[in-house]
Amino acid sequence: MLYPALPFLRTALAGLALALASQTVLAQSLAVENAQVRAVPPVSTTTAAFMVLTNPGDGDLAVVEAHSPAAGTTELHNHVDVDGVMQMRRVDEIGVSAGASTELAPGGLHLMLIDLVAPLHEGDEVEITLVLDSGESLELTAPVRRIEVMGGGMHGQDGGHGGGHHGH
């Protein structure tokens, strides 16, 4: 009889639909929410991606690499306060502690998309792959949105980023 399996299947499908509706990407070990890429003027060759990473497991994790077909290079970045001026620094990894979340947000941690292959327009979708220290890869899609720049240390929409890149 096929029928006993149906309620389970229905529950599984409902769960999948819910996951898709909330734009949550769930790997075995890391959930990504609110992924978005900052819209930048067409002349800009760099932009940043933001998201919230949640580690539901009981072991610490770290994102050690990121890739995107939209950019020649994708780096992991953080902002640091240098004498009151926020500057960007490349970091080797973005840690997500067991049972905790790490927020990638304007003025803090972010993914840097460098050498954009084409201008990004508001509403475009950008594919991003995160590589974890466990070797696991996680693919997600982030919409391009207008995102206000936080903090007074950055001049203009892309000023902090551009300056940081030429600095190292």
Ligand SMILES: [Cu+2]
């Ligand atoms: Cu950056």
